[in-house]
Amino acid sequence: MSLSPSSEKPVKKVVLAYSGGLDTSIILKWLQTTYGCEVITFTADLGQGEELEPARQKALLLGIKPENIFIEDLREEFVRDYVFPMFRANAQYEGLYLLGTSIARPLIAKKQIEIAEKLGADAVAHGATGKGNDQVRFELGYYALKPDVTVIAPWREWDLTSRTALLEFAEKHQIPIAKDKRGEAPFSVDANLLHASSEGKVLEDPALEVPDYVYSRTIDPEKAPDTPTIITIGFEKGDAVSIDGEALSPASLLTKLNALGRANGIGRLDLVENRFVGMKSRGMYETPGGTILYFGHRAIESITLDRGAAHLKDELMPKYAELIYNGFWFSPEREMLQALIDKSQEFVTGTVRLKLYKGGVHIIGRESPYSLYDQDLVTFEEGAVAYDHRDAAGFIKLNALRLRTLGQRKKKLGL
Amino acid sequence: MSLSPSSEKPVKKVVLAYSGGLDTSIILKWLQTTYGCEVITFTADLGQGEELEPARQKALLLGIKPENIFIEDLREEFVRDYVFPMFRANAQYEGLYLLGTSIARPLIAKKQIEIAEKLGADAVAHGATGKGNDQVRFELGYYALKPDVTVIAPWREWDLTSRTALLEFAEKHQIPIAKDKRGEAPFSVDANLLHASSEGKVLEDPALEVPDYVYSRTIDPEKAPDTPTIITIGFEKGDAVSIDGEALSPASLLTKLNALGRANGIGRLDLVENRFVGMKSRGMYETPGGTILYFGHRAIESITLDRGAAHLKDELMPKYAELIYNGFWFSPEREMLQALIDKSQEFVTGTVRLKLYKGGVHIIGRESPYSLYDQDLVTFEEGAVAYDHRDAAGFIKLNALRLRTLGQRKKKLGL
């Protein structure tokens, strides 16, 4: 008997997040044989860079009915409704990580639940392991959107705990195994339009440099061009809308930034991070376009956002990033913070110029019709000066008043 | 009659923060002539890269008594008691600025007050203008440490409001004027061991790139070596103590990091920031060694700091940085936050390896005897596994409970 709560009632139909790869194909078969239930596959294009048609063929081969196979291009929705709102917050987890994996999970969960509701499925399943954050992100999404759903997490339930056991299961059930999948991968990978990440095996010792062959989205900064690339990004209400004057849809824009980032070796990150499930892990992230976007957004905010707004955003950012990292996208507190952040972006419009060079992104210019830096704004009327330096004396005196009182107390006490 | 509160009572002795340059020499003379008071000069070596003996000669020339001339090398104290504590917090103002100017002011203020107390001076004076942050930082320090002090801020008081007026005053009072000081400087500069900054004039249009001649502490990344430099920094309790195995005093260490940073074009920042006094300004900062230190500290914390400690620090950092930027170093709230930060650094000990390359600092390894990443730690006893992936199911279920309740409410309402 399984230990999973999911096994406590019979499952009739399950919607599986299916990549078409070996692991999720094994899960597919395992669901059929273990639960005896109808399996619906959902395969999404989030910009991971793989063909989706083979997934359909493989699903058919594994006995999935054509009407139970769902394949969807989610790239625009992903960037428009998930990546961009998050970048409005300048979100970085633990000061450095741009949350590329975290932000994709809620969208996949949402789509699985939509299909489950449409087809009357009572369960959903994913291929995330029992030690990572992704299981949490998937499942919090599932439960938030369909509170009575049964969640099946095969990696936490089955006894296929070794590579050998997995391959035996695959062979036994005639699941095709690509030649290069026989051996164990030297690291595991996640990818979408925002980033690629790798962890495990060869990356496990945080004292050792990440080998170059682990990177897939960026060239080595040392091999990047010797002359910088200069680009202009246009922003509207906090979101990037154009590159070098060319208007682009969200996904097209990020795709183009990725190409620019790749060519200039931008967005590599070697990080030891704290997982929500309690341990530290070491990961390698490549976020070429996202890294450019991050600096671009900071730059346009620097002239269009008021200090009070900017500092409030900065103070709340770590909490916002933590919520996304931990899988709480569909929570009231994330939505409340989003309302606060979005409120601030009304005038975050303008263009920034960036220099891309051998791994670095350098802000070199910013302009906006709504600039708060604008000299005309500082001068309030003809001939008048808005700033009187004598005001500074009073400003300082009153700010100092409590410190003087404290100083006086110390003096009185002989401290 | 002057508008300054400082003029309301007669001043007998004033301690002036004196650089030996033209501007503070004019201030010196102006204090003598306007207030008719005895002037004490204080000149500090904070690593700004200038000889101090000429300041003594000039002070003597301007009629300061030898016993009223104070010159002090503060580099070690500056790095040990100000820069390092601040770097324990990973402090960045507005997400990017490492606070190089801000952190030097409290120390200068403290030394002026110490001299004032020793010599019975009733006033202090500084050369910061009436539109910037530095006047606030100096004066909040003065008032906190000597609440009854009279503060004289000549730039807010006098009528020498043009370059011409200043030079006329200088000539009238036989203050030597270096040839290159006759014209107006194309930008103003502040420098100490942590950084150099420039602002004003040629930098005023934030749409235009900072001209290369403005940089003084770093070479252009494009002219930096084609092969990376790899270094190891040793940390103890949150502070850097060695480079490549060589133990170094705080100031020596930062000096060496500055040389490494300079050579690799590291630490340039072109920023539009929000001043405490209310307007935006555009500045150029060079923090070569500090930038390396920032990434090194983040790296050593990543393996030695617990998640709860790390996230709390990240959440409080913006407030801490703002306090320092705004000049509240000597405030109870800064001291309280420092107590919290310092408490977290007990085991932030170990070494990190960094790759410096054409403007970039890349973390490539970290090790510590106190690592929380250590495999041995994760395994609690022989043969036992600390992490049971079945626990994750319960963990997720309870984290999801409130989201499911919310989802149930929505469903009930047909939302």
Place this chain on the structure above:
Amino acid sequence: MSLSPSSEKPVKKVVLAYSGGLDTSIILKWLQTTYGCEVITFTADLGQGEELEPARQKALLLGIKPENIFIEDLREEFVRDYVFPMFRANAQYEGLYLLGTSIARPLIAKKQIEIAEKLGADAVAHGATGKGNDQVRFELGYYALKPDVTVIAPWREWDLTSRTALLEFAEKHQIPIAKDKRGEAPFSVDANLLHASSEGKVLEDPALEVPDYVYSRTIDPEKAPDTPTIITIGFEKGDAVSIDGEALSPASLLTKLNALGRANGIGRLDLVENRFVGMKSRGMYETPGGTILYFGHRAIESITLDRGAAHLKDELMPKYAELIYNGFWFSPEREMLQALIDKSQEFVTGTVRLKLYKGGVHIIGRESPYSLYDQDLVTFEEGAVAYDHRDAAGFIKLNALRLRTLGQRKKKLGL
């Protein structure tokens, strides 16, 4: 020549916040004689409990043209757009003060500016002193809404620095002086529909109890009825809408709560607080209806608000309260926080029962169609239990993982 920046350019028309009392009548005349400008009076009914018609008569008497006299009943707008939004946040300054004075200032400032825009006035004036918070609250409002306005703060400008001087000025200008205004008041008062406050003179020693005659809005708890009063308040989307089943407009509702509070001695507060301008002051506040409202709102939130939402609100409340106290109602950061708070209130609907007894408000019941406490919600389907206590083991294990790792490090180090 005045020191005020306001005096630097001639003033043509000024909109004065005019109560009709002696002090603002003196200000009215002083503006006419000092600035030689046209004065427009604005008198608002914010529920302070005074007739407004006498203010009109007095303004006419002092030579104000009828078309320059503005009198407006703002009670509904005050409660609906200022008091209620603030109570959604459960705002308390320094843990105890319900911000009764602070919240009225922005509305008065807004109305003055609206009149100034309509009549082409270039200046505004108020009667707040130079040592308090109200001057800041008025003026930040003025400047935010009309950045080029000239602000006149007579108490900071004139030389009428004693009671005698004021009375002489009044007599000289034939301003009627009520008999009881000849002597100095034993304390100063502010009042509106939300509260009455007193400070100064007899209240200045914080060691001494506030004399009973200072209270005007509540009876002494000791003299309140010996039997409790039990009431029901209905809430919709975070705002109170009914009492004991009777639907009431915002101002009517608060008026009724005030009567209930007064009769039961509720809402007295004796506080030493920290002013924005830097010193501590001691005040006495009476907020009878507001105190009841505060507990009622907390009670209805307790069953309708999710934990994540509730805790986020609690964490941000001190900052929100501080912004209002300091006068930053019309700031982007207050508006951002308001967006966050309002987002949370969608389902804060239902009724609460409260017991009012001799100064105390006791929550004794709460119900809501949107309750998250509802048993039916906790059970997700027939016969099934949403909560499996075995999940708790996993939940605890993973929450403990990082603490165990820390414990292991300590043990290894022999600590």
Place this chain on the structure above:
Amino acid sequence: MSLSPSSEKPVKKVVLAYSGGLDTSIILKWLQTTYGCEVITFTADLGQGEELEPARQKALLLGIKPENIFIEDLREEFVRDYVFPMFRANAQYEGLYLLGTSIARPLIAKKQIEIAEKLGADAVAHGATGKGNDQVRFELGYYALKPDVTVIAPWREWDLTSRTALLEFAEKHQIPIAKDKRGEAPFSVDANLLHASSEGKVLEDPALEVPDYVYSRTIDPEKAPDTPTIITIGFEKGDAVSIDGEALSPASLLTKLNALGRANGIGRLDLVENRFVGMKSRGMYETPGGTILYFGHRAIESITLDRGAAHLKDELMPKYAELIYNGFWFSPEREMLQALIDKSQEFVTGTVRLKLYKGGVHIIGRESPYSLYDQDLVTFEEGAVAYDHRDAAGFIKLNALRLRTLGQRKKKLGL
């Protein structure tokens, strides 16, 4: 096979938190019969108001060896090292709850672990249920202090899921059953020197008032004396040290405050709260002495704590309270916050006067040798005034500058 992780390895010796009551006696026997292990009992006097000797007799009767019975009076340690540090923070969970249950758990956990280390026990056990917060608080403490410990939580493991099953087990194992324990209790109770709490059964409907017979620590406010009681509490460095001039040890002081609170009907709270394990629950709390202490501490802080310190504390309080509520007393982040809080309390010394009356605590006076309110402090030197109201103009002007810039932008845009 049990689902508990605790069952995966044999247990030799277990330290049980033993009250001597029926439930923990059943647990004791169940541990012996299920695990076949040696049981060590630990019974603490935390001021719950019960004799401890009967617990010893009962343990002996149930076969525990005399040397395995530990009974300890922890009242002083409890108040000094847990209650007082928490009150320095003015901690309230969800705005109202003084954390009476939460704060006792870490101390019990710590003592159990100390005994386990001394006697070489490999396991600990507690009697908290699987649906509450206490299991989390106990176990996080255990794991933090002894990471390799085996935790046994019988309520999550056994099949004694009904009252009948429990009684049968008791009878079968000859555990004496008091007559009044045969029926099911109408609510469950927790008590210690800080508070008593009740929940469950008759309290489950949050719409219904708590019946009077549920209260045990306070008399009904309506039955409290008709004349107020006035007391003086002395504080030193943030902790209460005397009542009406009489120096008292921490536990004696809290005991006396409890008596005063009881007699005046103070400290009753009827609350719907959010549990860490995910659901809402309704509880009734009585914290008579703690409620008085809370207001007393706020009052003494109001004159001795600087604004910056006070506001920082207020902003961090909700997080601190949440940590304690959730069971993270022994976490680095709680210790970091404690360091911050303790740093602020150096001068929180003086006396406050409070009026206790029919359920209410009213602050009526406060004095301190370190008062920051003191008039002498505000005046810095003879004849001089520290506060110049003209300074306020500059203070406001610079604080308004960014708001004016924003206003100008709006105007430019015609908004």
